[in-house]
Amino acid sequence: MTYEEKNGIPAPGWSERLEHPDIVAGLEKRRKRAIGCGVVFIVLAFLTPIAISLFVKDSIAMGEAFKYGGVIAGVLLVCTALTALANACKxxxxxxxxxxxxxxxxxxxxxxxxxxxxxxxxxxxxxxxxxxxxxxxxxxxxxxxxxxxxxxxxxxxxxxxxxxxxxxxxxxxxxxxxxxxxxxxxxxxxxxxxxxxxxxx
Ligand SMILES: [Zn+2]
Structure with missing residues (x-):
C-alpha cells in the first residue's frame, strides 16, 4: 500500500480542498444562518417584555416594556457585534x-x-x-x-x-x-x- 492510498489522505502538504465549491457554499450558508438566528434572538428579546405587558395581568406598563425590551435588545446587539468583530479580526x-x-x-x-x-x-x-x-x-x-x-x-x-x-x-x-x-x-x-x-x- 502506498502512502497516498491510506485513508485517502495524500502525502504531507496543505490541502487543496479549502477552495472546494461545496465548502465555500457550506460556510456561506452557515454564516447566513448565524445572522438569521441572531436577528430572531434579538427581536424576541425586544418583544418578550411587550408580550409580558400584554398578556400578564398587572405586570408592567407598555411604556416600561418598550424600554426594557429596547435595553435588552440593545445590549444583545452590541455583544453580537463585538463577537462578530473579534471573529473577523482573527x-x-x-x-x-x-x-x-x-x-x-x-x-x-x-x-x-x-x-x-x-x-x-x-x-x-x-x-x-x-x-x-x-x-x-x-x-x-x-x-x-x-x-x-x-x-x-x-x-x-x-x-x-x-x-x-x-x-x-x-x-x-x-x-x-x-x-x-x-x-x-x-x-x-x-x-x-x-x-x-x-x-x-
Ligand atoms: Zn459537516
Whole structure:
C-alpha cells in the first residue's frame, strides 16, 4: 500500500480542498444562518417584555416594556457585534507546536476576597513568519487545539472554518473534523457524515 492510498489522505502538504465549491457554499450558508438566528434572538428579546405587558395581568406598563425590551435588545446587539468583530479580526497563521502546558490562571478575587484559579490548556506555537503564539483554551474537548495538536506538529489555522486547524501531515490525525459544521468524522471518511461537505484531506 502506498502512502497516498491510506485513508485517502495524500502525502504531507496543505490541502487543496479549502477552495472546494461545496465548502465555500457550506460556510456561506452557515454564516447566513448565524445572522438569521441572531436577528430572531434579538427581536424576541425586544418583544418578550411587550408580550409580558400584554398578556400578564398587572405586570408592567407598555411604556416600561418598550424600554426594557429596547435595553435588552440593545445590549444583545452590541455583544453580537463585538463577537462578530473579534471573529473577523482573527488572522490565519502557520506554525509548529513547540510545547503544551496545563496552567492555572489566578482569577480576580471575588467580593469575599477569595482567590480562585481557572485551568487553562495552553498550546505554544512557533510561527512560520518568526515569533511565537499561545493558543489558550479553557476546555480540553476533542475539537480543540489542545487535544488535536501534538508537540512537533506543523499546522495552519484557518479562522473561517468551523474547525480551524489543518495538519501538514494529515496521516497523524486520529480523526477529522468537518470544516463546515465541525462534526467529528473518522479518518477514512471523504465527506462529512452530517452535512456532506468535503473533509480537509
Ligand atoms: Zn459537516
Amino acid at each position: 488572522k490565519p497563521f502557520e506554525g509548529e507546536v513547540t510545547d503544551k502546558k496545563e496552567e492555572l490562571r489566578r482569577s480576580k478575587s471575588d467580593k469575599k476576597g477569595e482567590v480562585s484559579y481557572t485551568k487553562e490548556y495552553v498550546t505554544y506555537v512557533k510561527l512560520s513568519t518568526g515569533g511565537t503564539k499561545k493558543i489558550v483554551e479553557t476546555t480540553a474537548r476533542d475539537a480543540s487545539a489542545w487535544k488535536y495538536l501534538k508537540v512537533g506538529d506543523r499546522f495552519r489555522f484557518h479562522p473561517k472554518l468551523a474547525f480551524p486547524y489543518e495538519l501538514y501531515d494529515k496521516s497523524k490525525a486520529e480523526k477529522l473534523f468537518c470544516p463546515v459544521c465541525g462534526k467529528e468524522n473518522p479518518v477514512e471518511a471523504d465527506r462529512c457524515k452530517k452535512c456532506h461537505a468535503p473533509l480537509v484531506k
